[in-house]
Amino acid sequence: MSQPTDANARDFETMAIVGVGLIGGSIGRAVKARGLARVVLGVGRNASRLEAARRAGLIDEPLTDLSAAARRATVIVFCTPVDRIVAGVREAAAAAPAGVLLTDAGSVKAAICCELANGLPRGVEFVGAHPLAGSEKQGFEHADGELFQNRLCVVTPHATNSRKAIERIAEFWKRLGSKVVEMSPEVHDRALAETSHLPHLAAAALAGTLSAGNRELAASGFRDTTRIASGDADLWTAIFLENRTEVLASLSRFNALLTRFREALEKNDAGALHEWLKAAKISRDSLV
């Protein structure tokens, strides 16, 4: 990891992280390890949790007052549940100095980015982002400064973003070790419904189908397939609601495939079952 130049370091001089959980805590650790900011403010509602995160070395200064943090910040990264990002950004933007850059790490982008494309104070920009990294685990105790290394981060600008702001956010994630791709919030949400939200739904439905009496017989295949179902129910309720249309569309395609399988099995149609399974295997094997 190359050391930042002075110019780069100044870019992210005072960074506020709002929501110091797994993702926020990992960003804090990574930023501090790489010297990307002079000071990292941690913002949250629970002062004792924030103080513990400070003691763990994830942030420099705990603050429960978002506006107070915003007044001092150069860059503010929102790592709260997706249903709290818009209100948080509006509150921070009202207090922040001109030139502040706001971004997030939410798993859903269209609802947030469209809402924040307009109405922010002059000189304050929000650029959405979504690092494809995480875990079914919760809390800063699981924070990992290498969480974003070699992962993909999707930056989802809207029409009113300046190229300069987009580039600064892309640069930030690259400095955390991620590969950055840019796409519209809508394209992101359609893709993530398929690659993340539907898999969560299927994993949860499998876990929900498991009878208590059969737990002992759940081996590694079941465990891997359902691991993400341990994700936080609050976080995921918000994600599903915010990406409702695309999740429902993905679920329809998934159901259509299940129906084709069921019909083939009901008819004892070995050829059709084989073809169905082979197509799925080819798709899965294409992920190297």
Added chain:
Amino acid sequence: MSQPTDANARDFETMAIVGVGLIGGSIGRAVKARGLARVVLGVGRNASRLEAARRAGLIDEPLTDLSAAARRATVIVFCTPVDRIVAGVREAAAAAPAGVLLTDAGSVKAAICCELANGLPRGVEFVGAHPLAGSEKQGFEHADGELFQNRLCVVTPHATNSRKAIERIAEFWKRLGSKVVEMSPEVHDRALAETSHLPHLAAAALAGTLSAGNRELAASGFRDTTRIASGDADLWTAIFLENRTEVLASLSRFNALLTRFREALEKNDAGALHEWLKAAKISRDSLV
């Protein structure tokens, strides 16, 4: 691992493994590493593959003639695809000496065990078994002598099995490091539909739903959830067909959960979504 006593070693003196793939090869390696048999015969259709398995140290002697192997065997373990086990057992049983013990490692039990409960020559017994170990990988190249260590092996006797034969098979799997549980073939199949066959189906449907253009956005959650979809399409076609009734019943319960989720999401019912996700999380978290 304690060394076998002479009496134990004699139990499995000449072991024939029919189907030297991932499971058969792993059994061979484990049996040889633990000295559980004097000689391990490997039986298959492809002489050059068998010779390669011998060179890899998984078997002592390659044989393409099942009857010839059966005539020399004390114990015969069938590790072929589930739709080839019954015919293989009948062929081997006709050639084998009285006192031979036949078993298998198939993922489906009722169809096999019921079919083989009667009609075998006097003094020849088949006791079904299913080690809950494996991988989406195929071939003896992935064989692992520790594959069964600390895993569960389900032994599924039928009404005509002798207690002595059941105990010998249980002992065999314990000597390979597994924890053994005994249940009826029907109870096994109902449980495995839920813990293994339905998860395979869901993983494959997720992989099948993935658009080629979204592959880049498939992160670790998608990869874990769909890993088992890389399993062999032939093997899995046979498993689904042999456990058709229980798979269809599990699929109905899974579909009912998906429908409840879809209805809650269509209605923007945050409370119902949260309750649904929470129940799934509790179920998954119960697997320690």
